Amino acid sequence: MQALRTAATGMAAQQLNVEVISNNIANMNTVGFKRQRAEFEDLLYQTLVTPGAQSSDQGTVVPTGVQVGAGVKAGSTYRVTTQGSMTRTDNNLDLAIDGRGFFQVTMPSGETAYTRAGNLSLNDQGQLVTSEGYLIEPAITIPPGTTSISISKSGQVQAGVEGQTAPQILGQIELATFVNEAGLEAIGGNLLKESGASGSATTGTPGTTGIGTLLQGYTEASNVDPVSEVTALIVAQRAYEMNSKVISTADQMLSVTSQLKT
Amino acid sequence: MDNALFVGLSRQIALRRELDITANNLANVDTTGFKVESLMQKVDPAGPARTLGAPNPVKFVVGDGVARDFGQGALRRTGAPFDLAVEGDGFFAVTTAEGERYTRDGRFRLDDTGKLVTQAGQAVHGDGGGEIVIDATKGEVLIAPDGTISQGTERVGKIAVVRFDNLSVLEKSGDNLLKNSANAQPTPASDAIVRQGMLESSNVKSVLEVTRLIEVSRAYEQMARMMDAEAELSRRSIERMGRIQ
Numbered sequence: 001m002q003a004l005r006t007a008a009t010g011m012a013a014q015q016l017n018v019e020v021i022s023n024n025i026a027n028m029n030t031v032g033f034k035r036q037r038a039e040f041e042d043l044l045y046q047t048l049v050t051p052g053a054q055s056s057d058q059g060t061v062v063p064t065g066v067q068v069g070a071g072v073k074a075g076s077t078y079r080v081t082t083q084g085s086m087t088r089t090d091n092n093l094d095l096a097i098d099g100r101g102f103f104q105v106t107m108p109s110g111e112t113a114y115t116r117a118g119n120l121s122l123n124d125q126g127q128l129v130t131s132e133g134y135l136i137e138p139a140i141t142i143p144p145g146t147t148s149i150s151i152s153k154s155g156q157v158q159a160g161v162e163g164q165t166a167p168q169i170l171g172q173i174e175l176a177t178f179v180n181e182a183g184l185e186a187i188g189g190n191l192l193k194e195s196g197a198s199g200s201a202t203t204g205t206p207g208t209t210g211i212g213t214l215l216q217g218y219t220e221a222s223n224v225d226p227v228s229e230v231t232a233l234i235v236a237q238r239a240y241e242m243n244s245k246v247i248s249t250a251d252q253m254l255s256v257t258s259q260l261k262t
Numbered sequence: 263m264d265n266a267l268f269v270g271l272s273r274q275i276a277l278r279r280e281l282d283i284t285a286n287n288l289a290n291v292d293t294t295g296f297k298v299e300s301l302m303q304k305v306d307p308a309g310p311a312r313t314l315g316a317p318n319p320v321k322f323v324v325g326d327g328v329a330r331d332f333g334q335g336a337l338r339r340t341g342a343p344f345d346l347a348v349e350g351d352g353f354f355a356v357t358t359a360e361g362e363r364y365t366r367d368g369r370f371r372l373d374d375t376g377k378l379v380t381q382a383g384q385a386v387h388g389d390g391g392g393e394i395v396i397d398a399t400k401g402e403v404l405i406a407p408d409g410t411i412s413q414g415t416e417r418v419g420k421i422a423v424v425r426f427d428n429l430s431v432l433e434k435s436g437d438n439l440l441k442n443s444a445n446a447q448p449t450p451a452s453d454a455i456v457r458q459g460m461l462e463s464s465n466v467k468s469v470l471e472v473t474r475l476i477e478v479s480r481a482y483e484q485m486a487r488m489m490d491a492e493a494e495l496s497r498r499s500i501e502r503m504g505r506i507q
Contacts, residue, residue, distance in 0.1 A: 003285035010289030040293040044436040067328050067434055069286035072293055076381045082341050179398050180372045199374035210399030239291045242468055246285045249479045256486045
Protein backbone atom coordinates (compact mmCIF):
# COMPACT_ATOMS: atom_id res chain seq x y z
CA MET A 1 0.00 0.00 0.00
CA GLN A 2 1.36 3.38 -1.09
CA ALA A 3 -0.30 5.12 1.87
CA LEU A 4 2.05 3.37 4.33
CA ARG A 5 5.16 4.63 2.54
CA THR A 6 3.65 8.09 2.02
CA ALA A 7 2.86 8.46 5.71
CA ALA A 8 6.37 7.26 6.57
CA THR A 9 7.88 10.10 4.49
CA GLY A 10 5.58 12.49 6.36
CA MET A 11 6.77 11.22 9.72
CA ALA A 12 10.43 11.42 8.66
CA ALA A 13 9.90 15.01 7.51
CA GLN A 14 8.28 16.04 10.77
CA GLN A 15 11.09 14.38 12.69
CA LEU A 16 13.60 16.53 10.82
CA ASN A 17 11.40 19.53 11.60
CA VAL A 18 11.56 18.74 15.31
CA GLU A 19 15.35 18.29 15.11
CA VAL A 20 15.77 21.73 13.51
CA ILE A 21 13.42 23.36 16.04
CA SER A 22 15.21 21.73 18.97
CA ASN A 23 18.56 22.99 17.66
CA ASN A 24 17.08 26.49 17.50
CA ILE A 25 15.78 26.27 21.06
CA ALA A 26 19.08 24.82 22.29
CA ASN A 27 20.91 27.79 20.76
CA MET A 28 18.50 30.40 22.11
CA ASN A 29 21.30 32.03 24.11
CA THR A 30 24.14 31.49 21.63
CA VAL A 31 25.76 34.78 20.60
CA GLY A 32 25.25 35.58 16.92
CA PHE A 33 23.20 32.43 16.24
CA LYS A 34 20.77 32.55 13.31
CA ARG A 35 17.72 30.35 13.52
CA GLN A 36 17.06 27.75 10.87
CA ARG A 37 13.86 26.38 9.54
CA ALA A 38 13.13 23.15 7.73
CA GLU A 39 11.31 23.47 4.44
CA PHE A 40 9.47 20.70 2.67
CA GLU A 41 8.61 19.82 -0.91
CA ASP A 42 6.22 17.26 -2.31
CA LEU A 43 7.67 14.14 -3.91
CA LEU A 44 7.06 12.79 -7.41
CA TYR A 45 3.55 12.07 -8.61
CA GLN A 46 2.48 8.88 -10.25
CA THR A 47 0.15 9.82 -13.09
CA LEU A 48 -2.51 7.15 -13.60
CA VAL A 49 -4.71 9.14 -15.98
CA THR A 50 -3.01 12.05 -17.76
CA PRO A 51 -4.96 15.28 -17.55
CA GLY A 52 -5.49 16.80 -20.97
CA ALA A 53 -5.52 13.38 -22.67
CA GLN A 54 -8.07 12.91 -25.43
CA SER A 55 -11.12 11.10 -24.17
CA SER A 56 -12.91 10.82 -27.52
CA ASP A 57 -12.48 11.41 -31.24
CA GLN A 58 -14.47 14.61 -30.90
CA GLY A 59 -11.52 16.24 -29.17
CA THR A 60 -12.86 16.22 -25.65
CA VAL A 61 -10.14 16.01 -23.04
CA VAL A 62 -9.89 14.50 -19.60
CA PRO A 63 -10.26 17.59 -17.38
CA THR A 64 -8.22 16.33 -14.44
CA GLY A 65 -6.12 13.23 -14.37
CA VAL A 66 -5.54 10.84 -11.52
CA GLN A 67 -2.23 11.74 -9.92
CA VAL A 68 -1.17 10.07 -6.71
CA GLY A 69 1.67 11.72 -4.82
CA ALA A 70 4.40 9.78 -3.08
CA GLY A 71 4.73 11.98 0.01
CA VAL A 72 7.08 14.69 1.17
CA LYS A 73 10.81 15.34 1.42
CA ALA A 74 12.99 17.89 3.17
CA GLY A 75 13.78 20.63 0.68
CA SER A 76 16.26 22.64 2.68
CA THR A 77 17.12 23.89 6.12
CA TYR A 78 17.09 27.58 5.48
CA ARG A 79 19.00 30.01 7.71
CA VAL A 80 16.97 33.10 8.56
CA THR A 81 19.52 35.92 8.60
CA THR A 82 17.51 38.60 10.34
CA GLN A 83 19.18 40.84 12.91
CA GLY A 84 19.33 39.56 16.47
CA SER A 85 18.76 41.98 19.32
CA MET A 86 21.71 43.78 20.96
CA THR A 87 22.69 42.80 24.46
CA ARG A 88 24.71 45.29 26.50
CA THR A 89 27.72 43.66 28.15
CA ASP A 90 30.02 46.66 28.89
CA ASN A 91 32.97 44.47 27.96
CA ASN A 92 35.06 46.62 25.63
CA LEU A 93 36.13 43.62 23.55
CA ASP A 94 32.54 42.63 22.76
CA LEU A 95 31.47 43.75 19.31
CA ALA A 96 28.09 43.47 17.65
CA ILE A 97 27.37 44.05 13.96
CA ASP A 98 24.34 46.21 13.28
CA GLY A 99 23.41 45.34 9.70
CA ARG A 100 25.01 43.10 7.12
CA GLY A 101 28.47 41.60 7.46
CA PHE A 102 30.61 38.99 9.19
CA PHE A 103 33.87 39.05 11.10
CA GLN A 104 36.65 37.19 9.31
CA VAL A 105 38.36 34.48 11.34
CA THR A 106 41.57 32.65 10.43
CA MET A 107 41.16 28.98 11.19
CA PRO A 108 44.14 26.91 12.43
CA SER A 109 44.15 25.28 8.97
CA GLY A 110 44.73 28.68 7.35
CA GLU A 111 41.24 28.86 5.88
CA THR A 112 39.01 31.86 6.50
CA ALA A 113 35.73 31.36 8.34
CA TYR A 114 33.05 33.95 9.10
CA THR A 115 31.11 34.70 12.24
CA ARG A 116 28.62 37.17 13.73
CA ALA A 117 29.68 36.25 17.26
CA GLY A 118 31.72 39.26 18.38
CA ASN A 119 32.57 38.14 21.91
CA LEU A 120 36.31 38.62 21.35
CA SER A 121 39.24 38.18 23.73
CA LEU A 122 42.99 38.66 23.71
CA ASN A 123 45.52 35.84 23.46
CA ASP A 124 48.91 35.67 25.19
CA GLN A 125 50.48 37.85 22.47
CA GLY A 126 47.83 40.55 22.84
CA GLN A 127 46.11 39.68 19.54
CA LEU A 128 42.33 39.89 19.08
CA VAL A 129 40.91 36.36 18.95
CA THR A 130 37.52 34.67 19.07
CA SER A 131 36.39 32.75 22.14
CA GLU A 132 38.05 29.68 20.61
CA GLY A 133 41.37 31.52 20.22
CA TYR A 134 41.21 31.87 16.43
CA LEU A 135 42.73 35.09 15.05
CA ILE A 136 40.53 37.87 13.73
CA GLU A 137 41.52 39.01 10.28
CA PRO A 138 43.11 41.56 9.71
CA ALA A 139 45.14 40.84 12.85
CA ILE A 140 45.12 43.51 15.55
CA THR A 141 47.64 43.46 18.37
CA ILE A 142 47.04 45.38 21.58
CA PRO A 143 50.39 46.68 22.90
CA PRO A 144 51.39 46.09 26.53
CA GLY A 145 50.55 48.92 28.93
CA THR A 146 47.19 49.62 27.26
CA THR A 147 44.75 51.24 29.64
CA SER A 148 41.70 51.49 27.37
CA ILE A 149 40.55 50.18 24.00
CA SER A 150 37.98 51.93 21.92
CA ILE A 151 36.51 50.60 18.69
CA SER A 152 34.61 53.05 16.53
CA LYS A 153 31.40 52.35 14.58
CA SER A 154 33.51 52.12 11.43
CA GLY A 155 35.84 49.55 12.98
CA GLN A 156 38.89 51.65 13.83
CA VAL A 157 40.66 50.25 16.89
CA GLN A 158 42.36 52.79 19.14
CA ALA A 159 44.22 52.22 22.39
CA GLY A 160 45.03 54.57 25.21
CA VAL A 161 48.57 53.67 26.28
CA GLU A 162 50.12 54.64 29.58
CA GLY A 163 52.33 57.70 29.30
CA GLN A 164 50.88 58.83 25.96
CA THR A 165 48.32 61.58 25.69
CA ALA A 166 47.00 60.83 22.19
CA PRO A 167 45.33 57.47 21.58
CA GLN A 168 47.30 55.11 19.39
CA ILE A 169 45.63 53.75 16.23
CA LEU A 170 46.10 49.97 16.18
CA GLY A 171 44.25 48.91 13.07
CA GLN A 172 41.00 48.60 11.23
CA ILE A 173 38.47 45.77 11.56
CA GLU A 174 37.00 44.76 8.22
CA LEU A 175 33.76 42.90 7.63
CA ALA A 176 32.92 40.45 4.86
CA THR A 177 29.60 40.41 3.03
CA PHE A 178 28.08 37.84 0.69
CA VAL A 179 25.53 38.04 -2.08
CA ASN A 180 23.59 35.17 -0.49
CA GLU A 181 24.27 35.04 3.25
CA ALA A 182 21.79 32.19 3.73
CA GLY A 183 23.98 30.01 1.50
CA LEU A 184 26.92 29.98 3.92
CA GLU A 185 27.76 26.60 5.38
CA ALA A 186 27.68 26.28 9.18
CA ILE A 187 30.72 24.43 10.56
CA GLY A 188 29.90 24.66 14.27
CA GLY A 189 31.46 26.87 16.91
CA ASN A 190 29.41 29.85 15.63
CA LEU A 191 31.48 29.75 12.45
CA LEU A 192 30.35 29.75 8.85
CA LYS A 193 32.25 28.83 5.71
CA GLU A 194 31.99 30.14 2.17
CA SER A 195 30.13 27.78 -0.19
CA GLY A 196 29.14 27.63 -3.83
CA ALA A 197 25.72 28.97 -2.94
CA SER A 198 26.91 31.98 -0.96
CA GLY A 199 29.17 33.56 -3.57
CA SER A 200 32.61 34.88 -2.68
CA ALA A 201 33.27 37.28 0.16
CA THR A 202 33.53 41.03 -0.40
CA THR A 203 35.39 42.79 2.39
CA GLY A 204 34.96 46.37 3.35
CA THR A 205 34.99 48.95 6.11
CA PRO A 206 32.02 48.87 8.46
CA GLY A 207 29.53 51.64 7.79
CA THR A 208 30.16 51.85 4.04
CA THR A 209 27.31 51.06 1.63
CA GLY A 210 25.86 47.62 2.19
CA ILE A 211 27.92 46.87 5.32
CA GLY A 212 26.69 47.22 8.90
CA THR A 213 28.30 49.23 11.67
CA LEU A 214 30.03 47.97 14.82
CA LEU A 215 28.83 48.50 18.37
CA GLN A 216 31.40 48.19 21.12
CA GLY A 217 30.27 46.75 24.44
CA TYR A 218 27.39 44.81 22.93
CA THR A 219 26.89 41.29 21.63
CA GLU A 220 24.28 40.21 19.14
CA ALA A 221 21.79 37.80 20.71
CA SER A 222 20.43 34.90 18.70
CA ASN A 223 17.39 35.69 16.54
CA VAL A 224 15.48 32.69 17.91
CA ASP A 225 12.00 33.65 19.08
CA PRO A 226 11.11 31.05 21.73
CA VAL A 227 7.35 31.57 21.37
CA SER A 228 7.30 30.88 17.65
CA GLU A 229 9.66 27.92 18.10
CA VAL A 230 7.40 26.31 20.68
CA THR A 231 4.38 26.92 18.45
CA ALA A 232 6.24 25.30 15.55
CA LEU A 233 7.04 22.37 17.84
CA ILE A 234 3.35 21.84 18.59
CA VAL A 235 2.46 21.97 14.89
CA ALA A 236 5.22 19.47 14.08
CA GLN A 237 4.07 17.10 16.82
CA ARG A 238 0.46 17.16 15.62
CA ALA A 239 1.52 16.61 12.01
CA TYR A 240 3.60 13.64 13.15
CA GLU A 241 0.59 12.21 14.99
CA MET A 242 -1.67 12.59 11.98
CA ASN A 243 0.81 10.77 9.78
CA SER A 244 1.00 7.92 12.27
CA LYS A 245 -2.81 7.84 12.17
CA VAL A 246 -2.56 7.20 8.41
CA ILE A 247 -0.23 4.27 9.07
CA SER A 248 -2.62 2.72 11.61
CA THR A 249 -5.57 3.21 9.24
CA ALA A 250 -3.72 1.57 6.35
CA ASP A 251 -2.69 -1.25 8.67
CA GLN A 252 -6.28 -1.73 9.81
CA MET A 253 -7.50 -1.90 6.22
CA LEU A 254 -4.86 -4.46 5.34
CA SER A 255 -5.86 -6.59 8.29
CA VAL A 256 -9.53 -6.44 7.19
CA THR A 257 -8.43 -7.77 3.79
CA SER A 258 -6.34 -10.54 5.25
CA GLN A 259 -9.25 -11.66 7.44
CA LEU A 260 -11.66 -12.15 4.53
CA LYS A 261 -13.08 -15.67 4.91
CA THR A 262 -13.23 -16.59 1.26
CA MET B 263 -23.65 -14.24 -8.72
CA ASP B 264 -20.02 -13.17 -8.31
CA ASN B 265 -20.88 -9.66 -9.43
CA ALA B 266 -21.46 -8.45 -5.88
CA LEU B 267 -17.89 -9.48 -5.07
CA PHE B 268 -16.51 -7.57 -8.04
CA VAL B 269 -18.57 -4.48 -7.24
CA GLY B 270 -17.24 -4.62 -3.68
CA LEU B 271 -13.71 -5.06 -5.00
CA SER B 272 -14.04 -2.02 -7.30
CA ARG B 273 -15.10 0.04 -4.28
CA GLN B 274 -12.15 -1.25 -2.26
CA ILE B 275 -9.69 -0.35 -5.03
CA ALA B 276 -11.15 3.17 -5.15
CA LEU B 277 -10.93 3.43 -1.36
CA ARG B 278 -7.28 2.41 -1.36
CA ARG B 279 -6.53 5.10 -3.91
CA GLU B 280 -8.43 7.59 -1.77
CA LEU B 281 -6.30 6.55 1.21
CA ASP B 282 -3.12 7.06 -0.85
CA ILE B 283 -4.22 10.59 -1.74
CA THR B 284 -5.23 11.38 1.85
CA ALA B 285 -1.85 10.08 3.04
CA ASN B 286 -0.12 12.41 0.59
CA ASN B 287 -2.22 15.34 1.83
CA LEU B 288 -1.32 14.64 5.43
CA ALA B 289 2.36 14.10 4.61
CA ASN B 290 2.32 17.58 3.02
CA VAL B 291 0.44 19.33 5.82
CA ASP B 292 3.50 21.55 6.35
CA THR B 293 4.67 21.96 2.73
CA THR B 294 4.79 25.56 1.49
CA GLY B 295 2.30 26.27 -1.30
CA PHE B 296 0.87 22.73 -1.33
CA LYS B 297 -2.66 22.34 -2.69
CA VAL B 298 -4.94 19.68 -1.24
CA GLU B 299 -6.31 16.93 -3.46
CA SER B 300 -9.20 14.53 -3.30
CA LEU B 301 -10.34 11.60 -5.43
CA MET B 302 -13.36 12.00 -7.67
CA GLN B 303 -15.28 8.80 -8.24
CA LYS B 304 -17.83 7.86 -10.85
CA VAL B 305 -20.25 5.08 -11.67
CA ASP B 306 -19.07 2.89 -14.48
CA PRO B 307 -20.74 2.15 -16.88
CA ALA B 308 -22.70 5.35 -16.60
CA GLY B 309 -26.34 5.28 -17.63
CA PRO B 310 -29.85 5.98 -16.49
CA ALA B 311 -30.47 4.94 -12.92
CA ARG B 312 -33.30 2.64 -13.92
CA THR B 313 -34.82 1.68 -17.24
CA LEU B 314 -38.11 -0.17 -16.91
CA GLY B 315 -38.18 -3.54 -18.57
CA ALA B 316 -34.59 -3.39 -19.83
CA PRO B 317 -31.87 -5.41 -18.16
CA ASN B 318 -30.22 -3.46 -15.39
CA PRO B 319 -26.46 -3.47 -15.91
CA VAL B 320 -24.15 -4.09 -12.98
CA LYS B 321 -22.41 -0.88 -12.04
CA PHE B 322 -18.92 -0.48 -10.65
CA VAL B 323 -17.18 2.45 -9.00
CA VAL B 324 -13.91 3.81 -10.43
CA GLY B 325 -11.57 6.61 -9.50
CA ASP B 326 -12.20 9.19 -12.18
CA GLY B 327 -9.88 12.04 -11.43
CA VAL B 328 -8.14 14.08 -8.80
CA ALA B 329 -9.83 17.28 -7.75
CA ARG B 330 -7.25 19.85 -6.73
CA ASP B 331 -8.40 22.63 -4.47
CA PHE B 332 -6.46 25.75 -5.51
CA GLY B 333 -7.90 27.73 -2.59
CA GLN B 334 -5.70 30.17 -0.74
CA GLY B 335 -3.49 28.70 2.00
CA ALA B 336 -2.93 30.70 5.17
CA LEU B 337 -0.14 33.26 4.91
CA ARG B 338 2.52 33.11 7.59
CA ARG B 339 5.09 35.75 8.35
CA THR B 340 8.78 34.84 8.08
CA GLY B 341 10.42 38.25 7.69
CA ALA B 342 12.95 36.99 5.14
CA PRO B 343 13.19 39.51 2.27
CA PHE B 344 12.97 36.92 -0.52
CA ASP B 345 10.09 34.91 0.94
CA LEU B 346 7.13 35.75 -1.24
CA ALA B 347 3.51 34.66 -1.17
CA VAL B 348 0.83 35.11 -3.81
CA GLU B 349 -2.51 36.23 -2.51
CA GLY B 350 -5.27 35.44 -4.96
CA ASP B 351 -5.20 33.66 -8.29
CA GLY B 352 -1.67 33.44 -9.66
CA PHE B 353 1.61 31.54 -9.83
CA PHE B 354 5.30 32.35 -9.95
CA ALA B 355 7.00 31.08 -13.10
CA VAL B 356 10.42 29.39 -12.88
CA THR B 357 12.79 27.87 -15.43
CA THR B 358 13.85 24.29 -14.78
CA ALA B 359 15.95 21.92 -16.84
CA GLU B 360 12.70 20.35 -18.09
CA GLY B 361 11.13 23.65 -19.10
CA GLU B 362 8.90 26.25 -17.55
CA ARG B 363 7.16 25.34 -14.29
CA TYR B 364 4.72 27.20 -12.05
CA THR B 365 4.67 27.37 -8.28
CA ARG B 366 2.97 28.99 -5.30
CA ASP B 367 6.06 28.23 -3.19
CA GLY B 368 7.85 31.57 -2.90
CA ARG B 369 10.89 30.58 -0.83
CA PHE B 370 13.34 32.36 -3.08
CA ARG B 371 16.97 33.29 -2.53
CA LEU B 372 19.83 34.87 -4.41
CA ASP B 373 22.42 32.59 -5.92
CA ASP B 374 26.17 33.34 -6.03
CA THR B 375 25.67 35.67 -9.02
CA GLY B 376 22.80 37.61 -7.43
CA LYS B 377 20.10 35.94 -9.54
CA LEU B 378 16.71 35.40 -7.85
CA VAL B 379 16.22 31.61 -7.74
CA THR B 380 14.15 28.97 -5.93
CA GLN B 381 15.71 26.86 -3.17
CA ALA B 382 16.65 24.33 -5.87
CA GLY B 383 18.42 27.06 -7.90
CA GLN B 384 15.83 27.49 -10.66
CA ALA B 385 15.63 31.03 -12.03
CA VAL B 386 12.48 33.00 -11.22
CA HIS B 387 10.92 34.77 -14.19
CA GLY B 388 10.78 38.53 -14.38
CA ASP B 389 8.06 40.54 -16.05
CA GLY B 390 9.31 40.10 -19.60
CA GLY B 391 10.21 36.45 -19.08
CA GLY B 392 13.88 37.10 -18.29
CA GLU B 393 15.81 36.49 -15.09
CA ILE B 394 15.95 38.88 -12.14
CA VAL B 395 19.38 39.94 -10.92
CA ILE B 396 19.70 41.88 -7.67
CA ASP B 397 22.82 43.49 -6.21
CA ALA B 398 22.30 42.87 -2.48
CA THR B 399 24.93 45.45 -1.50
CA LYS B 400 22.85 48.31 -2.94
CA GLY B 401 20.55 48.33 0.05
CA GLU B 402 17.28 46.89 1.25
CA VAL B 403 15.17 45.10 -1.34
CA LEU B 404 11.50 46.02 -1.35
CA ILE B 405 8.91 44.08 -3.31
CA ALA B 406 5.63 45.89 -3.92
CA PRO B 407 2.23 44.11 -3.98
CA ASP B 408 2.27 44.16 -7.80
CA GLY B 409 5.66 42.41 -7.84
CA THR B 410 7.84 45.46 -8.57
CA ILE B 411 11.28 45.09 -6.99
CA SER B 412 13.05 48.23 -5.87
CA GLN B 413 16.17 49.13 -3.94
CA GLY B 414 16.03 52.62 -2.51
CA THR B 415 14.54 54.76 -5.27
CA GLU B 416 15.75 52.52 -8.08
CA ARG B 417 13.44 50.03 -9.82
CA VAL B 418 15.34 46.76 -10.25
CA GLY B 419 12.73 44.60 -11.94
CA LYS B 420 9.37 42.97 -11.57
CA ILE B 421 8.44 39.43 -10.62
CA ALA B 422 6.10 37.74 -13.08
CA VAL B 423 2.86 36.40 -11.62
CA VAL B 424 0.78 34.47 -14.14
CA ARG B 425 -2.63 32.85 -14.14
CA PHE B 426 -4.43 30.20 -16.16
CA ASP B 427 -8.04 30.42 -17.29
CA ASN B 428 -8.40 26.68 -16.75
CA LEU B 429 -6.47 25.38 -13.76
CA SER B 430 -7.02 21.75 -14.72
CA VAL B 431 -4.30 22.01 -17.38
CA LEU B 432 -1.80 22.04 -14.52
CA GLU B 433 -0.22 18.80 -13.42
CA LYS B 434 1.89 18.36 -10.30
CA SER B 435 5.48 17.41 -11.02
CA GLY B 436 6.88 17.25 -7.47
CA ASP B 437 9.23 19.71 -5.71
CA ASN B 438 6.23 22.05 -5.23
CA LEU B 439 6.14 22.70 -8.97
CA LEU B 440 3.26 22.49 -11.43
CA LYS B 441 3.59 21.65 -15.10
CA ASN B 442 1.47 23.05 -17.89
CA SER B 443 0.33 19.84 -19.58
CA ALA B 444 -1.68 21.49 -22.36
CA ASN B 445 -0.89 24.30 -24.75
CA ALA B 446 -2.80 26.80 -22.66
CA GLN B 447 -0.94 30.10 -22.51
CA PRO B 448 -0.66 31.74 -19.10
CA THR B 449 -1.65 35.40 -18.89
CA PRO B 450 -0.33 38.01 -16.43
CA ALA B 451 -2.32 37.87 -13.20
CA SER B 452 -3.30 41.46 -12.55
CA ASP B 453 -5.48 40.70 -9.51
CA ALA B 454 -2.90 38.70 -7.58
CA ILE B 455 -1.03 40.40 -4.76
CA VAL B 456 2.60 39.58 -3.93
CA ARG B 457 3.37 39.67 -0.20
CA GLN B 458 7.01 40.09 0.79
CA GLY B 459 8.32 38.35 3.91
CA MET B 460 5.46 35.89 3.92
CA LEU B 461 4.91 32.32 2.77
CA GLU B 462 1.73 30.51 1.85
CA SER B 463 1.13 27.48 4.04
CA SER B 464 -0.33 24.27 2.70
CA ASN B 465 -4.14 24.47 2.38
CA VAL B 466 -4.62 20.96 3.79
CA LYS B 467 -7.27 21.02 6.52
CA SER B 468 -6.03 18.32 8.83
CA VAL B 469 -9.41 17.77 10.54
CA LEU B 470 -11.05 17.02 7.19
CA GLU B 471 -8.26 14.65 6.22
CA VAL B 472 -8.35 12.71 9.48
CA THR B 473 -12.14 12.46 9.16
CA ARG B 474 -11.68 11.11 5.66
CA LEU B 475 -9.24 8.52 7.03
CA ILE B 476 -11.92 7.23 9.39
CA GLU B 477 -14.54 7.28 6.64
CA VAL B 478 -12.27 5.37 4.23
CA SER B 479 -11.34 2.74 6.76
CA ARG B 480 -14.98 2.17 7.83
CA ALA B 481 -16.22 1.98 4.24
CA TYR B 482 -13.45 -0.51 3.48
CA GLU B 483 -14.51 -2.68 6.42
CA GLN B 484 -18.12 -2.49 5.33
CA MET B 485 -17.22 -3.68 1.84
CA ALA B 486 -15.21 -6.55 3.31
CA ARG B 487 -18.21 -7.53 5.44
CA MET B 488 -20.50 -7.39 2.42
CA MET B 489 -18.13 -9.59 0.45
CA ASP B 490 -18.02 -12.01 3.39
CA ALA B 491 -21.81 -12.15 3.53
CA GLU B 492 -21.94 -12.71 -0.22
CA ALA B 493 -19.50 -15.59 0.00
CA GLU B 494 -21.47 -17.04 2.93
CA LEU B 495 -24.64 -16.86 0.82
CA SER B 496 -23.14 -18.84 -2.04
CA ARG B 497 -21.61 -21.38 0.38
CA ARG B 498 -25.03 -21.95 1.98
CA SER B 499 -26.87 -22.25 -1.31
CA ILE B 500 -24.40 -24.86 -2.53
CA GLU B 501 -24.89 -26.79 0.73
CA ARG B 502 -28.68 -26.69 0.44
CA MET B 503 -28.72 -27.68 -3.19
CA GLY B 504 -26.58 -30.67 -2.24
CA ARG B 505 -29.17 -31.74 0.36
CA ILE B 506 -32.12 -31.57 -2.07
CA GLN B 507 -30.48 -33.92 -4.53
